[in-house]
Amino acid sequence: MKLYDFAAAPNPRRVRMFLAEKGIEIETEQVNLREGGQMAPEFAAINPWLTVPALVLDDGTVIRECVAICRYFEEIQPDPPMWGRGAVEIAQVEMWQHRFELEGFLGMRDALRNSADRLQGRAMTGPVDVEQIPALAERARSQVERFIAELDGLLADNEFVVGDLFSIADITAFCAVDFAGWVKIGITDDQTNARRWYDAVNARPSAQA
Amino acid sequence: MKLYDFAAAPNPRRVRMFLAEKGIEIETEQVNLREGGQMAPEFAAINPWLTVPALVLDDGTVIRECVAICRYFEEIQPDPPMWGRGAVEIAQVEMWQHRFELEGFLGMRDALRNSADRLQGRAMTGPVDVEQIPALAERARSQVERFIAELDGLLADNEFVVGDLFSIADITAFCAVDFAGWVKIGITDDQTNARRWYDAVNARPSAQA
Numbered sequence: 576m577k578l579y580d581f582a583a584a585p586n587p588r589r590v591r592m593f594l595a596e597k598g599i600e601i602e603t604e605q606v607n608l609r610e611g612g613q614m615a616p617e618f619a620a621i622n623p624w625l626t627v628p629a630l631v632l633d634d635g636t637v638i639r640e641c642v643a644i645c646r647y648f649e650e651i652q653p654d655p656p657m658w659g660r661g662a663v664e665i666a667q668v669e670m671w672q673h674r675f676e677l678e679g680f681l682g683m684r685d686a687l688r689n690s691a692d693r694l695q696g697r698a699m700t701g702p703v704d705v706e707q708i709p710a711l712a713e714r715a716r717s718q719v720e721r722f723i724a725e726l727d728g729l730l731a732d733n734e735f736v737v738g739d740l741f742s743i744a745d746i747t748a749f750c751a752v753d754f755a756g757w758v759k760i761g762i763t764d765d766q767t768n769a770r771r772w773y774d775a776v777n778a779r780p781s782a783q784a
Numbered sequence: 785m786k787l788y789d790f791a792a793a794p795n796p797r798r799v800r801m802f803l804a805e806k807g808i809e810i811e812t813e814q815v816n817l818r819e820g821g822q823m824a825p826e827f828a829a830i831n832p833w834l835t836v837p838a839l840v841l842d843d844g845t846v847i848r849e850c851v852a853i854c855r856y857f858e859e860i861q862p863d864p865p866m867w868g869r870g871a872v873e874i875a876q877v878e879m880w881q882h883r884f885e886l887e888g889f890l891g892m893r894d895a896l897r898n899s900a901d902r903l904q905g906r907a908m909t910g911p912v913d914v915e916q917i918p919a920l921a922e923r924a925r926s927q928v929e930r931f932i933a934e935l936d937g938l939l940a941d942n943e944f945v946v947g948d949l950f951s952i953a954d955i956t957a958f959c960a961v962d963f964a965g966w967v968k969i970g971i972t973d974d975q976t977n978a979r980r981w982y983d984a985v986n987a988r989p990s991a992q993a
Contacts, residue, residue: 636872638872638876638879640878640879640882640883642882643879643882646874646875647871647872647874650870650871650875662856662859662860663841663847663856665855665856666847666852666855666856666859667845667847669849669851669852670847670848670849670852673849673851673852674833674848677890681886681890699923701930703926705923708917708919708920708923710919711917711920714907714908717912721910721912
């Protein structure tokens with residue numbers, strides 16, 4: 576199998592961290608998003624959404640989207656469990672992974688894609704060109720700030736996002752916090768819970784993946 | 785346990801359909817979103833995101849978000865499998881459920897909340913009041929139209945979203961198509977694959993849940 580990846584992009588980083596936590600190594604191919612590599616016909620044939628990551632299995636099946644790729648690897652190698660242990664914890668991991676994807680990652684997507692000069696006309700991913708909406712970029716910045724505040728509050732009582740389990744929800748939140756730095760949003764000095772957690776996650780070898 | 789629900793809202797409908805397919809009946813309580821029931825302090829204490837559905841377990845644990853609630857029930861009652869059978873199908877269900885949530889449900893959320901008179905100042909869910917962005921409503925309408933077109937193309941080769949398995953991805957897509965009717969978007973006459981599939985899903989008893 577092969578993972579289509581771009582080392583500088585925050586979404587594929589989620590998959591790389593997940594794989595590093597599992598101790599899984601696979602072949603990767605870089606798709607340079609800054610040079611429009613995702614628009615190349617060869618890649619569009621693999622993923623018509625024109626996004627990375629995309630995982631191509633040996634039989635040619637393509638799995639797109641971070642969460643789906645991570646789910647595939649959780650199924651074929653359950654240890655260490657990254658998606659919860661038992662129904663309640665599994666539901667909590669799903670809840671927070673989903674929450675932080677929507678508020679953190681999609682908030683950042685909207686904040687960045689609707690403001691960056693180099694993304695003019697490319698405010699949404701995919702084959703259709705879409706103009707930026709500056710008001711959305713502003714609104715999304717506030718959303719990202721609220722995401723980090725919520726994360727800080729949650730971590731007042733928890734070592735990780737869901738209790739003492741390092742999970743995919745932590746990976747999503749951690750990569751979203753680093754992504755927020757692209758628009759100069761980050762953990763503030765008074766968000767000490769988020770800071771303590773960030774430093775702990777950042778010290779894991781997977782954070783360098 | 786108890787499910788906080790609102791019969792007229794498309795998101796809790798996804799959970800109701802999922803439970804009906806599983807043959808699970810549980811206590812529900814209606815939170816009238818049209819009368820601001822989600823803002824009541826009693827409900828805000830259960831779900832500070834001010835959204836339904838929310839599931840409260842017997843020990844008081846609250847599971848929020850449709851996908852997390854459905855995941856909980858998949859874990860405690862795996863049959864019939866609604867999230868795939870085997871690693872590849874599980875990944876494909878995750879991929880399409882995720883895709884149709886983002887393009888269909890979140891597209892509709894943006895199209896509706898940024899245009900409806902009754903949602904002025906409430907363009908996002910949650911405790912913070914947010915002004916509408918009309919340009920976003922327009923952009924999101926196109927996104928929803930593309931969602932239905934993609935669904936139609938996918939169903940040219942498949943009985944359901946993922947092969948012959950009726951899954952949570954079908955539920956998400958089906959509820960999103962009905963939700964699109966709120967802004968007068970629907971399956972067009974030439975989208976015959978989507979129409980065939982819609983009629984088949986609509987004939988299932990769970991579609992009335």
